[in-house]
Amino acid sequence: MKKFLILILIIFCSCDKSITLIHDSNKLDSIVDKYIDNGSQALLLVRLEDNDGNSIYQYSNKNNTLVPDHEINEKTWFRIWSMSKIVTISLTMDLVEDGILKLDDPVTKYIPEFVNLKVAVSKKGKPLSGYGEGLGIDVLENDEPCPYQLVENNFEMTVLQLINHEAGFYYSTTGINCLDNILNSKNLAASKNSNELIQKLSELPLVDYPGNKHFYGLNTTVLGLVNERASGESLDNLVKNRITEPMNIKGLQYNKNSDTKLLPVFSGVDSSIRYANDGELDIMGTYVPGYGIENELFMGGEGMIGTADGYADFLRMLLNHGELNGHRFLNESSVKEIYSPHTQLENDYGYNGYNLWITSKLYKEKGYGDEGLWTGGGYEGTHFWIDPKRDFVGLIMTQMFETPKAGYGRDNEIRGEVYTQIFKNEE
Numbered sequence: 001m002k003k004f005l006i007l008i009l010i011i012f013c014s015c016d017k018s019i020t021l022i023h024d025s026n027k028l029d030s031i032v033d034k035y036i037d038n039g040s041q042a043l044l045l046v047r048l049e050d051n052d053g054n055s056i057y058q059y060s061n062k063n064n065t066l067v068p069d070h071e072i073n074e075k076t077w078f079r080i081w082s083m084s085k086i087v088t089i090s091l092t093m094d095l096v097e098d099g100i101l102k103l104d105d106p107v108t109k110y111i112p113e114f115v116n117l118k119v120a121v122s123k124k125g126k127p128l129s130g131y132g133e134g135l136g137i138d139v140l141e142n143d144e145p146c147p148y149q150l151v152e153n154n155f156e157m158t159v160l161q162l163i164n165h166e167a168g169f170y171y172s173t174t175g176i177n178c179l180d181n182i183l184n185s186k187n188l189a190a191s192k193n194s195n196e197l198i199q200k201l202s203e204l205p206l207v208d209y210p211g212n213k214h215f216y217g218l219n220t221t222v223l224g225l226v227n228e229r230a231s232g233e234s235l236d237n238l239v240k241n242r243i244t245e246p247m248n249i250k251g252l253q254y255n256k257n258s259d260t261k262l263l264p265v266f267s268g269v270d271s272s273i274r275y276a277n278d279g280e281l282d283i284m285g286t287y288v289p290g291y292g293i294e295n296e297l298f299m300g301g302e303g304m305i306g307t308a309d310g311y312a313d314f315l316r317m318l319l320n321h322g323e324l325n326g327h328r329f330l331n332e333s334s335v336k337e338i339y340s341p342h343t344q345l346e347n348d349y350g351y352n353g354y355n356l357w358i359t360s361k362l363y364k365e366k367g368y369g370d371e372g373l374w375t376g377g378g379y380e381g382t383h384f385w386i387d388p389k390r391d392f393v394g395l396i397m398t399q400m401f402e403t404p405k406a407g408y409g410r411d412n413e414i415r416g417e418v419y420t421q422i423f424k425n426e427e
Contacts, residue, residue, distance in 0.1 A: 020425055021048070021392065022057045022418070029059045031414055040407025041381075042066040042266045042273050044398050046414055047074055049312040051319060051391040057418075066273060070263055074309040075251070077260055078397050079291070081302050081378035085220040085355045086338075087252070087314065088300035089163055091227050091238050093334040093354075101230040103160040107167070107222070110229035113202040114157070118150040119168065120179060120205035125151070129168075129208035129215045131176050146178035150205055157210035162223040163354050164343050168206030170217035171283045179207065187285040188218075193296045194225055194234075214343045218284065220355060224300020235298035244310075247317060247324040251310020254298050256291050262305065265380070268404040281401050283379060302379070308395045311384065315393040318374070319386050339374050368412040369419045383411045394418065 022028065028046065035041040043062035050056050060072040070076060095101050101110070108115050120128045124143045131145040153168075161167040172180040183204060191197035201222065207215055224235045231238060236254045244252055256262065267276035279286030289303035297303075306314075313324065318338070322330030343352040350360040353374070361371040374386040381400040386393050396411055403410070 021390065022421055023425060024421060025057060025059070027421075028057060028414070028417055031417055032059050032061050035407055035410055036061045036063055038406040039063075039272055040268065040404045040410070041398055041400055043070070043072050043263070044396070045072050045074075045076065045308055047308045047312060047395045047397070048418065049309075049316065049393050049395075051316060053313065053316065056392055063273070066266065066275075067263070070261070074312075075307050076397070077251075077256075077262055077305050077307055078382055078399060079262065079289075079378070079380055080304050080306045080311065080382050081380055082220075083306070083311065083376060083378040083382055083384060084299070084304035085301050086318075086376060087239065087243070087304060088220050088224045088227065088235070089338065089354050090318070090330060091235075091242060092159065092163065092223060093330055093338065094242055095227060095230060097331055097334060101159060101226065103158065103163070105159050107157040107159060107162065107226060110226045111198055111222070113198050117153050117157075117168075117202065118205050119153050119209055120145075120148040120207060121151050122148065125149075127208040127212065128174070128176055128179055129170075129213050131174075145176045148176075148178055148205070153206060153209060155210045155212070159223070159226055161210050162219045162226065164352075165214050165216050165219045165355070166212070166343070167210050167219045167222065168208045168212075168215065169201075169219045169222055170207045170215055172285065173283060174207065179205070184282065184285045187287045189284055189289050189297070189299065189302075190287040191297050194228055194298070197221075197297060197299075198225060214352070218301060220301035221299050224298065227300065228298075234296075235300055239304075243314070243317075243329060246327045247313070247329060248327075249310055249313040249324070251307030252304065252314055253306070254291075254304055255293050255295050256305065258293065260291075260305070262291060263399045265401065266399055267401045268407070269402040271404050273400070273404065276401055281379070308397050312393050312395055315384060315386050315395075319388060319391065319393060364419070366412075367416045367420065369415045370422075377411075385415065390422065 032044050035044055045060040047058045048056040062072050122143050122145050128145050157167050172183040174180055186200040188200055228235055265276040266273050267280055281288050289299045317324040321332040321335045339353040339356055341351045345351050349362050350358050357375045359373040363369040364371055377383040381398040383396040
């Protein structure tokens with residue numbers, strides 16, 4: 001009888017996560033509804049998933065006029081943009097474990113086309129990473145960044161610098177017109193394949209000397225090219241052969257299947273939602289990554305598509321320190337490297353691991369969540385977090401370029417409500 005009671009208690013505890021984490025789903029539902037009703041989102045899906053892949057909470061809503069033909073659920077396909085980065089970085093760590101490459105390898109070992117890369121500097125010889133909109137750095141008198149000068153790069157670019165965004169690559173959003181314009185002119189995402197992309201990148205200047213400064217940009221895209229050259233496989237095949245098939249992850253890939261239906265692209269730049277114009281998503285020119293069945297260019301920093309269910313499975317692999325569905329993909333030490341402090345160590349809101357933001361206690365103090373969450377997101381408004389304390393993952397999925405003001409603070413409010421309920425349960 002005693003053994004029977006213990007078994008019942010174990011079953012009860014294992015099935016009770018949705019109750020212990022979320023006790024008022026209606027409150028969360030109403031926050032999701034608010035962002036649809038106020039016109040800041042065309043669609044919104046929130047999913048929380050426990051370490052076993054069970055749904056703790058899921059709710060979605062949409063504007064039926066803008067999104068008439070899509071059901072929004074855990075199987076809906078989203079363009080995940082920079083949420084591709086942690087997938088590419090994880091692949092790199094897997095290749096390192098297999099001895100196929102090393103983090104301190106020079107990038108030119110795999111991409112010799114980069115041997116003559118130059119650095120863009122101002123009239124007084126200052127790297128352009130110190131200029132641009134929003135960087136908060138005063139421009140020296142008579143030292144405007146445009147037109148820039150090109151100088152020799154005497155520093156070796158490494159694989160690790162690509163991971164940490166310290167290699168000198170950038171997006172066409174620096175606010176330095178001469179730099180943005182030349183990147184836009186290359187239309188990188190229109191490249192037919194990796195070799196053509198490499199050729200175009202080799203004709204662009206770096207924004208800084210490798211290793212000198214953290215500067216967010218195309219570094220992870222180049223990392224994907226290194227993965228391809230080092231392994232002799234396309235990034236698409238690396239994802240299939242090393243991640244999705246061995247761990248039975250469905251809903252995370254590059255090209256569409258014949259029956260895959262992607263959501264429209266929405267823009268909020270005019271303060272109200274509309275369908276985006278061609279070329280409006282201009283992070284690297286007027287073209288965006290290709291998702292067609294015949295696409296042969298796989299951009300490691302931007303190009304993946306995924307469902308909430310599929311991406312949550314990938315996050316659960318990290319949560320499980322490298323293992324999912326009985327298959328070990330990464331050693332625990334590699335996952336620890338991914339979430340350990342590497343860059344932006346003086347930021348009050350946390351620090352960067354390997355392109356994974358780890359939140360500080362300020363998140364809890366401000367009501368945004370908790371300390372120690374592993375977070376990230378994508379260009380069209382997708383967001384994720386991993387909670388290693390409570391063994392669950394969270395996803396906020398949408399498709400929105402330039403969220404209107406009514407949508408500002410969306411992720412913090414949704415995540416904040418999740419943790420308000422969690423903290424109340426933990427008291």
